[in-house]
Amino acid sequence: xxxxxxxxxxxxxxxxxxxxxVDGAVExxxxxxxxxxxLTPNAPLAKLVWFKxxxxxxxxxxxxxxxxxxxxxxxxxDGTPVMALGLGSNxxxxxxxVPGVVIKLGKPFSEVEIREGNVVACGAGAHxxxxxxxxxxxxxxxxxxxxxxxxxxxxxxxxxxxxxxREVSDILIDCDVILPGGxxxxxxxxxxxxxxxxxxxxxxxxxxxxxxxxxxxxxxxIGAEMDRIAQAREDSQPLRTKTGGSTFxxxxxxxxxxxxxEAGCRGLRMGGAQVSEKHTNFLINTGDATSAxxxxxxxxxxxxxxxxxxVQLEWEIQRVGRP
Numbered sequence: 001x002x003x004x005x006x007x008x009x010x011x012x013x014x015x016x017x018x019x020x021x022v023d024g025a026v027e028x029x030x031x032x033x034x035x036x037x038x039l040t041p042n043a044p045l046a047k048l049v050w051f052k053x054x055x056x057x058x059x060x061x062x063x064x065x066x067x068x069x070x071x072x073x074x075x076x077x078d079g080t081p082v083m084a085l086g087l088g089s090n091x092x093x094x095x096x097x098v099p100g101v102v103i104k105l106g107k108p109f110s111e112v113e114i115r116e117g118n119v120v121a122c123g124a125g126a127h128x129x130x131x132x133x134x135x136x137x138x139x140x141x142x143x144x145x146x147x148x149x150x151x152x153x154x155x156x157x158x159x160x161x162x163x164x165x166r167e168v169s170d171i172l173i174d175c176d177v178i179l180p181g182g183x184x185x186x187x188x189x190x191x192x193x194x195x196x197x198x199x200x201x202x203x204x205x206x207x208x209x210x211x212x213x214x215x216x217x218x219x220x221x222i223g224a225e226m227d228r229i230a231q232a233r234e235d236s237q238p239l240r241t242k243t244g245g246s247t248f249x250x251x252x253x254x255x256x257x258x259x260x261x262e263a264g265c266r267g268l269r270m271g272g273a274q275v276s277e278k279h280t281n282f283l284i285n286t287g288d289a290t291s292a293x294x295x296x297x298x299x300x301x302x303x304x305x306x307x308x309x310x311v312q313l314e315w316e317i318q319r320v321g322r323p
Contacts, residue, residue, distance in 0.1 A: 030075040036064040045093045052242045054093030054291045057102035065108045074182030082204040086152035090245040095291045096322025114138045118214040124154030124207045141217025148229040154207040160194045169194035173211040180204040238276045242285035248313040257281035263308040270297035
């Protein structure tokens with residue numbers, strides 16, 4: 001794996017960094033005087049994920065800027081679990097909560113910049129719609145599909161996010177990553193060993209930025225394609241519900257939603273969780289579902305699909321934390 005030091009000058013936080021805030025009396029995972037962001041113990045995560053369910057993080061860290069994040073990870077005790085959280089749109093946080101530290105990247109990691117050669121440089125906290133809209137305004141095509149993925153750049157890079165026939169591996173040049181221990185490295189796309197919704201990034205690594213390669217295009221045509229994608233999502237997906245996006249990976253040559261439908265799972269319920277009537281590869285929280293309800297329903301769908309078709313579905317949604 002080739003690693004080089006990145007040019008990260010555009011990630012410098014131009015605003016005043018917040019004072020370090022450690023809520024509660026629990027011993028912090030790093031000395032309070034060595035962080036400038038917000039460090040919160042026993043932080044509820046349900047409000048930060050689309051399913052609106054699940055337990056708390058042992059610690060939630062919202063870094064003030066890149067240097068703050070690097071120092072925090074450098075000082076963190078070896079072996080402490082670390083998980084980056086974007087929009088929480090493709091995730092089940094289990095009811096027992098998440099051990100270790102959850103890192104939430106905010107405004108200092110959300111910039112998008114246009115560079116020479118139709119390159120779009122993005123912070124890992126930038127939303128897909130911001131990235132695609134910025135590219136559109138600059139007359140850069142090829143990033144329209146990001147409009148159809150609810151999430152942030154960090155998640156796209158880690159999971160090889162994709163939609164409408166395109167995925168991140170098609171456009172990624174390289175990315176900046178903080179490895180466990182605090183080392184900041186640049187990884188070219190070839191080092192990520194992308195496959196369907198998977199990369200070779202190690203657990204605990206935090207993506208902080210990425211560069212995407214686009215092509216020259218007409219802003220009106222790019223905008224029209226983005227509008228088409230947005231309308232297609234509105235027409236086919238249960239966007240107005242508490243959901244987690246596509247639940248299962250598409251098996252080679254098949255559609256997960258079709259297998260789920262053929263197994264008679266449309267509208268199937270478990271506790272407060274339900275298979276969407278609108279799109280059967282979506283699970284929804286009807287109002288009071290626990291994460292155990294949602295995950296249990298997914299496992300029941302897998303069982304019924306296998307019984308009906310002999311196909312073993314694989315989860316696309318991340319499931320994290322303690323049962």
